[in-house]
Amino acid sequence: MFPRPIQKSPPWLQASYKVLLPIALIIWLLPLIGIAVTSVRPSSDLAAGNYFGWPTRFAGVENYTAVFQNSNIGWYILNSFKVTIPTVIGAVGLSCLTGFALAVYKFRFNLAVFFMFVAGNFVPFQILAIPVRDLTLKLGLYDSITGLVLFHVAFQTGFCTLFMRNFIKALPFALIESARVEGVSEWKIFRHIVLPLMRPAIAALSVLIFTFVWNDYFWATIMAQSADVRPVTAGMNELKGQWKVAWELITAASIVAALPPVAMFFLMQKHFIAGLTLGATKG
Amino acid sequence: MAEVTLRAITKSFGDVKIIKGVDLQIADGEFCVFVGPSGCGKSTLLRMIAGLEDITSGSLSIGGKEMADVEPADRGVAMVFQSYALYPHMTVKDNISFGLRMTGHKQADIAPRLTRAAEMLQLTHLLDRKPSQLSGGQRQRVAIGRAIVREPGVFLFDEPLSNLDAALRVQMRTEIGKLHADLGATMIYVTHDQVEAMTMADKIVVLNGGVIEQVGSPLELYHRPRNLFVAGFIGSPKMNFIPGTAAPAADGKIAVTLKDGTQLTLDGRGAKLSSGQPVTLGIRPEHLAPGQDGLKATVKLAEYLGSETMFYAALADGSEIAVKADGLAKAAIGSALSIGLNPAACHLFNADGVAIIHGDLTR
Amino acid sequence: MATHRSSRWSQRRLAPWLFLAPGALLFLLYVIIPIGQSIWISFYDWDGLGAAKWIGLRNYIDLLDDDSFYTSLKNNVWWLVLYLLAIPAGLAIALFLNQTVTGIRLYKSLFFFPFVISQVVVGLIFSWFYAPDFGLLPRILGFFTGSETAILADERYATFGIIAAGLWPQIAYCMILYLTGLNNINPEQVEAARMDNAKGFAMLWHIVIPQLRPATFIALVVTVIGALRSFDLVSIMTAGGPYGSTRVLSYFMYEQSLSEYGTAMGYGAAIAVVLFAIMLVFISLFITRMLMQERNG
Numbered sequence: 001m002f003p004r005p006i007q008k009s010p011p012w013l014q015a016s017y018k019v020l021l022p023i024a025l026i027i028w029l030l031p032l033i034g035i036a037v038t039s040v041r042p043s044s045d046l047a048a049g050n051y052f053g054w055p056t057r058f059a060g061v062e063n064y065t066a067v068f069q070n071s072n073i074g075w076y077i078l079n080s081f082k083v084t085i086p087t088v089i090g091a092v093g094l095s096c097l098t099g100f101a102l103a104v105y106k107f108r109f110n111l112a113v114f115f116m117f118v119a120g121n122f123v124p125f126q127i128l129a130i131p132v133r134d135l136t137l138k139l140g141l142y143d144s145i146t147g148l149v150l151f152h153v154a155f156q157t158g159f160c161t162l163f164m165r166n167f168i169k170a171l172p173f174a175l176i177e178s179a180r181v182e183g184v185s186e187w188k189i190f191r192h193i194v195l196p197l198m199r200p201a202i203a204a205l206s207v208l209i210f211t212f213v214w215n216d217y218f219w220a221t222i223m224a225q226s227a228d229v230r231p232v233t234a235g236m237n238e239l240k241g242q243w244k245v246a247w248e249l250i251t252a253a254s255i256v257a258a259l260p261p262v263a264m265f266f267l268m269q270k271h272f273i274a275g276l277t278l279g280a281t282k283g
Numbered sequence: 284m285a286e287v288t289l290r291a292i293t294k295s296f297g298d299v300k301i302i303k304g305v306d307l308q309i310a311d312g313e314f315c316v317f318v319g320p321s322g323c324g325k326s327t328l329l330r331m332i333a334g335l336e337d338i339t340s341g342s343l344s345i346g347g348k349e350m351a352d353v354e355p356a357d358r359g360v361a362m363v364f365q366s367y368a369l370y371p372h373m374t375v376k377d378n379i380s381f382g383l384r385m386t387g388h389k390q391a392d393i394a395p396r397l398t399r400a401a402e403m404l405q406l407t408h409l410l411d412r413k414p415s416q417l418s419g420g421q422r423q424r425v426a427i428g429r430a431i432v433r434e435p436g437v438f439l440f441d442e443p444l445s446n447l448d449a450a451l452r453v454q455m456r457t458e459i460g461k462l463h464a465d466l467g468a469t470m471i472y473v474t475h476d477q478v479e480a481m482t483m484a485d486k487i488v489v490l491n492g493g494v495i496e497q498v499g500s501p502l503e504l505y506h507r508p509r510n511l512f513v514a515g516f517i518g519s520p521k522m523n524f525i526p527g528t529a530a531p532a533a534d535g536k537i538a539v540t541l542k543d544g545t546q547l548t549l550d551g552r553g554a555k556l557s558s559g560q561p562v563t564l565g566i567r568p569e570h571l572a573p574g575q576d577g578l579k580a581t582v583k584l585a586e587y588l589g590s591e592t593m594f595y596a597a598l599a600d601g602s603e604i605a606v607k608a609d610g611l612a613k614a615a616i617g618s619a620l621s622i623g624l625n626p627a628a629c630h631l632f633n634a635d636g637v638a639i640i641h642g643d644l645t646r
Numbered sequence: 647m648a649t650h651r652s653s654r655w656s657q658r659r660l661a662p663w664l665f666l667a668p669g670a671l672l673f674l675l676y677v678i679i680p681i682g683q684s685i686w687i688s689f690y691d692w693d694g695l696g697a698a699k700w701i702g703l704r705n706y707i708d709l710l711d712d713d714s715f716y717t718s719l720k721n722n723v724w725w726l727v728l729y730l731l732a733i734p735a736g737l738a739i740a741l742f743l744n745q746t747v748t749g750i751r752l753y754k755s756l757f758f759f760p761f762v763i764s765q766v767v768v769g770l771i772f773s774w775f776y777a778p779d780f781g782l783l784p785r786i787l788g789f790f791t792g793s794e795t796a797i798l799a800d801e802r803y804a805t806f807g808i809i810a811a812g813l814w815p816q817i818a819y820c821m822i823l824y825l826t827g828l829n830n831i832n833p834e835q836v837e838a839a840r841m842d843n844a845k846g847f848a849m850l851w852h853i854v855i856p857q858l859r860p861a862t863f864i865a866l867v868v869t870v871i872g873a874l875r876s877f878d879l880v881s882i883m884t885a886g887g888p889y890g891s892t893r894v895l896s897y898f899m900y901e902q903s904l905s906e907y908g909t910a911m912g913y914g915a916a917i918a919v920v921l922f923a924i925m926l927v928f929i930s931l932f933i934t935r936m937l938m939q940e941r942n943g
Binding site: 002003005006007017018021024025028029030031032034035038094095097098100101102104105107110111113115116117118119120122123124125126127128129130131132133134135150151153154155157158161185186187190211214215217218221222233236237240247250251254257258261262264265266269273276277 | 657658659661662663665666668669670672673675676677678679680681683684687694741742744745746747750753755756757758759760762763764765766767770771772773774775777782814819822823826827828831836849850853854861864867871874875877878881882895896899900903904911914915917918919921922925928929932933936937940
């Protein structure tokens, strides 16, 4: 309702709005369009100084092939999946339990525990870094997928708990009371009543956590050393150093690295936005 | 046997006392309605009987057993929630049988109960639907069905009809009444709608501010309200209250002088009162006779409902009075209206609001 | 009967703790306890391998004498202040896009796009965008001013260049928050205000923005946290350079303790504690507000 629907404006304004939309979008995405175009440019174009003109020929296939042949990026992407997927399962799974506990039961330290999760979720990574790396070393999990996953699960449980608890709190409490009057055990209430109703929250959180963890760079840098553990974000930094000015390769690799979360976003857009904006409408 | 006994029950949330000492006896098989304005504590009282709220002090027994430490599920009660609390992801069948399945009942035991409840509530053709595919009345029946299959001694209803439209409400009222007759179980029913209370109850409990104002059958409350609150709450349209003074008169009668100067003589019925004490006269609109000698009033508003006509008039001192007249009665706004007043229908309340004389026409 | 009764009762008492245990223990182990450990380490001189030596407040005193610390702190303030621009900018784009014309959904998604991409990629994109000789921005600037500037190589501009890169996804985030908020505005209130002759900016200021408060609060939280967490872009785009001019506290800490040559665990921990203390101010504000909501709701 606000601003006033453009359909109610004079025709010239409607027309200019429709012209302005794509122009604004192009300006907004200019950096992205730039690298997309560069990634299909032959390297001869760059050498000849043709940075902005139409590519002399489409070199997408050779550039992207080169990216996979000249680097470990395939491995890195596989590593990212190996870190991200178990993290999503772990963090979302654990937070279904914690969220249920905090939303349904009244007990003495309920709010204290809840705000422990919320506050922990906001802290700077650097204050955790030294002890977490130490702990991981002591567990013998340094430079391993498991070590990264364990930390990510623990940390993301904070945000997930906030999300799940608020989601369950918004369900009608009479559903739970009604089951209690019927003598249903607490676990069965969770399993048969609350969990099925949490599906949208689980979907939303899964896409969000996937994106967050996939895009993590800091922990990938300090917890992984070897190529068979390093996720793609950390890998990209290495490739940047390795290729220096071969921008057609760097840009192509960037696009490859960005692709999985982007695909996730477009496939699960509704859930993604619902998750990100939880709380943006009430409170 | 599932009689319910409450003794000196209180409930506090922090420093706030919601229930301030309730004693109540509900007989086995009785249909008992808790009625009162919002915030009177009626729902809290019901939830305490269900075991969903702890009892702060006092004792509660169901079927002669003390219930303080008994879990809701073990009390032999079933509850129908205001919101119905249907599980949105389950079919009607699963909703109704869920509690039985979760508490380890055998399929052979569940099936006949389900069939019986579904037939009783005409839900048989809806068993495979989800709640979102049902109308309001159907959802309501599913919620009741969920209670029935548990075969409880006591049914608890928490404002179950408040989400339905008027026509459906009337229909469900009779259906619940029929169910009560069929099952013979004890039912405790919370509502803020006094019409619902009057039509369904064997026994009405009028609650206000966390205490019981009066307990009795519907007609008892209508004819013999114990105080101003009950007199004003039960009956629609509301009873008229006219301030005045009273004094003893000859032959055990009582002389009442209303604020506008009208003099009346009522049958004393043994009531004791001091001369000139302030009183409130109560009379129901349906017990007034417009066009006969009595109170002198001016018509302020007339509502022609067809079956009856309501006049809202003002006495000389400005006090307002509602009169229920025949559907053919007519009076122009601003015209004078003489209102006849049957002394036998007059209630008299003292300055504390307690009834001194009941205008009980049944005796 | 009695045992049955008490078992149910204790089930209800015990249940929340059983549900909480796995998540809460892991969170304690990896998040809460390490905060305390970091504070503890900040009082030691420790290279991460050998024995640690208690030096009290020495690390903090050294920080006060360290120019890099002041540079980082100053840059953090810039980040914080400039990052807040993402909120009005996000609102502006949201207002621009809050129409129902054909294809608007796709436009909204594409405007949101930058947020989905990893900061590493955003950093690379902007490095390319800023690159001297062939980057798009120097070309554009060169066209207007006649001289091309290598933004990331210039001490004066480098930090702002990085912040601009960070704003790109952050604006997208704020935009999506506001689009959702706008979607949930009470249309009757807007209509009532129209009857009261509120228009344009007056409508926005008096009617719309107050209703967007929940969205604004979340936008503020994520923007402040995002600004103080800035690490990825600095690391990717300049690695703190040129001459350490783009360091922020998080990157400075990384250099000291975590990077290939960083072995000053105690010193790094002290930097982290300072950053944590700054964040704590904001975290406390946010938590207080959320707590108040919790009490009222």
